[in-house]
Amino acid sequence: MHPPPILQSALTCPQCGFVATETMPTDACLYFYECTGCHVLLRPKAGDCCVFCSYGSIKCPPIQQASGCCVDITTSSTS
Ligand SMILES: [Zn+2]
Numbered sequence: 001m002h003p004p005p006i007l008q009s010a011l012t013c014p015q016c017g018f019v020a021t022e023t024m025p026t027d028a029c030l031y032f033y034e035c036t037g038c039h040v041l042l043r044p045k046a047g048d049c050c051v052f053c054s055y056g057s058i059k060c061p062p063i064q065q066a067s068g069c070c071v072d073i074t075t076s077s078t079s
Contacts, residue, residue: 005064009056015040024052026061 010021011033018037024030029050033042045054052060 005061006058007061009052009058009060011035011042011051011056013037013040013042014055022052022056024056024058024060029060029062 005026007024007026008021009024010019012019013035016035016038018035020036022030022033030052031044031050033051033055034040035042042051042055044050048054049063050060052058053063058064
């Protein structure tokens with residue numbers, strides 16, 4: 001039984017160190033995020049699916065549920 005995913009993640013800006021607590025959408029990944037501190041546009045690091053996985057205190061809901069992320073480019077044959 002999966003616990004419900006945590007939807008609040010504290011995003012830490014790598015540029016200015018500003019921490020913003022954001023609510024993550026469960027149906028989409030947030031790929032771009034503008035820092036409220038310095039307005040730099042954050043992008044996920046290589047291998048990460050969204051900014052929460054790269055800069056957040058909590059990873060995104062699909063990762064928490066271990067169901068893979070919505071940016072699944074490698075279409076596995078599950079039909
Ligand atoms: Zn910033």
